[in-house]
Amino acid sequence: MDSEESISKLLRLKRYEQPRPDYFEDFLAEFQLRQRAEVIHRPFWNIAWDRFSSLFSPLPSMRLVAASSFAAAVIATGVTLNWSSQEAKTSPATWNLSSAAQTRLESAPSPFTAPKKRVSSLQYVLPTRPTGYASARSF
Amino acid sequence: MWALALLAPLFPLSLGAADQSTAQSLCSELGRIFEQHRRSVVRVYATDELGVRVGSGFFIDPSGLIYTHAGTVMSAEDVKVSFGGRMTPAQVVTIDERNGVAILKVDCASPFIPIGDSDQITNATPVILIGFPEDYEVSSHLGMIAARERQHLGKYFATSHFRANMAVQRGEGGAPVLNLAGEVIGILMARIGDGTACHILPIRAAEKTRQDISRFGELRPGWVGGEVEDAAAAHAGSTAQILTLGPGTPAAQSGLKAGDVILSIDGIPVTRSEDVLDAAYFLTAGDLVEVRIQRDGETRSISVKPTTRPVLPVETMALGN
Numbered sequence: 001m002d003s004e005e006s007i008s009k010l011l012r013l014k015r016y017e018q019p020r021p022d023y024f025e026d027f028l029a030e031f032q033l034r035q036r037a038e039v040i041h042r043p044f045w046n047i048a049w050d051r052f053s054s055l056f057s058p059l060p061s062m063r064l065v066a067a068s069s070f071a072a073a074v075i076a077t078g079v080t081l082n083w084s085s086q087e088a089k090t091s092p093a094t095w096n097l098s099s100a101a102q103t104r105l106e107s108a109p110s111p112f113t114a115p116k117k118r119v120s121s122l123q124y125v126l127p128t129r130p131t132g133y134a135s136a137r138s139f
Numbered sequence: 140m141w142a143l144a145l146l147a148p149l150f151p152l153s154l155g156a157a158d159q160s161t162a163q164s165l166c167s168e169l170g171r172i173f174e175q176h177r178r179s180v181v182r183v184y185a186t187d188e189l190g191v192r193v194g195s196g197f198f199i200d201p202s203g204l205i206y207t208h209a210g211t212v213m214s215a216e217d218v219k220v221s222f223g224g225r226m227t228p229a230q231v232v233t234i235d236e237r238n239g240v241a242i243l244k245v246d247c248a249s250p251f252i253p254i255g256d257s258d259q260i261t262n263a264t265p266v267i268l269i270g271f272p273e274d275y276e277v278s279s280h281l282g283m284i285a286a287r288e289r290q291h292l293g294k295y296f297a298t299s300h301f302r303a304n305m306a307v308q309r310g311e312g313g314a315p316v317l318n319l320a321g322e323v324i325g326i327l328m329a330r331i332g333d334g335t336a337c338h339i340l341p342i343r344a345a346e347k348t349r350q351d352i353s354r355f356g357e358l359r360p361g362w363v364g365g366e367v368e369d370a371a372a373a374h375a376g377s378t379a380q381i382l383t384l385g386p387g388t389p390a391a392q393s394g395l396k397a398g399d400v401i402l403s404i405d406g407i408p409v410t411r412s413e414d415v416l417d418a419a420y421f422l423t424a425g426d427l428v429e430v431r432i433q434r435d436g437e438t439r440s441i442s443v444k445p446t447t448r449p450v451l452p453v454e455t456m457a458l459g460n
Binding site for chain 2: 121122123124126127128129137138139
């Protein structure tokens with residue numbers, strides 16, 4: 001009973017407690033500022049994890065599933081990126097942005113074929129010689 | 140006497156003025172040709188799995204037909220041409236590996252450069268090239284025809300080319316070369332050395348490609364099936380002697396024989412074995428041609444119907460930027 005009476009008193013007291021008149025004017029703006037500040041100062045992976053795990057929050061057992069899925073995705077991304085960079089070093093058909101000098105071409109193995117490497121920019125055409133036939137005296 | 144003495148110093152001045160007038164007239168004419176035809180020259184962009192190749196080309200008729208360099212559009216998945224401040228998709232009508240010419244088509248009305256007579260071009264003829272060097276705007280070059288050549292560094296061309304002393308740059312492959320009448324007489328095919336000289340395909344050789352497409356919808360280079368060599372002595376002014384005839388070839392079936400000396404093929408004179416190169420280039424499969432020969436001291440005419448030329452090994456063509 002004592003506790004019920006104390007709670008009733010507290011509620012009566014709180015009923016007459018009012019914030020400053022300008023409190024509600026700045027409330028929304030201040031809330032958004034704090035929200036942004038929190039986002040900026042938190043690491044990206046932390047935010048991503050929170051959002052990802054919130055999808056499974058209703059079921060505590062799903063948190064484990066979420067964690068393993070997230071880890072698997074990170075590992076798969078890393079492996080893919082590493083494989084791509086290795087291929088870029090070895091593949092003949094790759095963009096090479098390192099040097100404009102890569103636009104210079106060597107002789108091609110067959111008529112009109114460009115060299116088997118991807119050039120970094122536009123390749124301006126002017127061959128070193130016209131086409132010709134091995135046998136010129138046949139008709 | 141006094142009057143003559145006073146006029147004498149004026150003669151050199153008069154000649155100088157005449158020279159200056161001639162130079163101004165030439166410059167004016169070159170500028171007029173450039174301004175008249177610069178809008179008929181296009182930049183060609185061809186995209187394939189290796190990147191984007193860029194060359195020059197030009198309209199040859201008002202319906203949007205374009206000559207360009209085969210090396211630009213070969214194996215391209217997408218071809219566009221840029222002219223008049225706009226980019227337009229282009230269809231590759233044909234690519235002729237023999238002469239290195241490609242024909243494109245865009246769906247719009249277009250300005251065009253009239254076709255000249257490349258057979259009339261002689262050595263020391265001044266010519267103008269209009270093209271797109273690298274990423275610069277359309278530019279002109281003045282040069283001079285040095286000679287007609289059939290080979291370069293020991294390798295024969297499919298047909299003879301002009302060698303011109305004219306500085307050319309990357310990106311201008313397929314650009315038109317004009318005479319001083321403003322007619323196209325050739326297409327820039329290749330640079331020589333560091334680009335201070337070049338090889339130009341005579342426009343008549345490119346027109347053979349267009350004629351085939353126009354008549355048959357496909358290329359039909361003709362082939363007779365004979366081999367020639369130079370005889371020790373000339374007969375009726377020619378040393379081009381038939382060495383062999385392939386069995387079952389049009390040459391063998393027509394009645395030509397080994398040892399016959401060829402005097403002309405389809406009206407094109409032959410005086411030595413190399414002349415066969417140009418004469419054979421213009422043969423069309425299925426079209427009867429007259430071959431004039433000298434046999435046993437007699438001149439004869441034999442009709443031959445060429446078949447489609449078999450695929451011969453084409454020499455490597457370096458795009459060499």
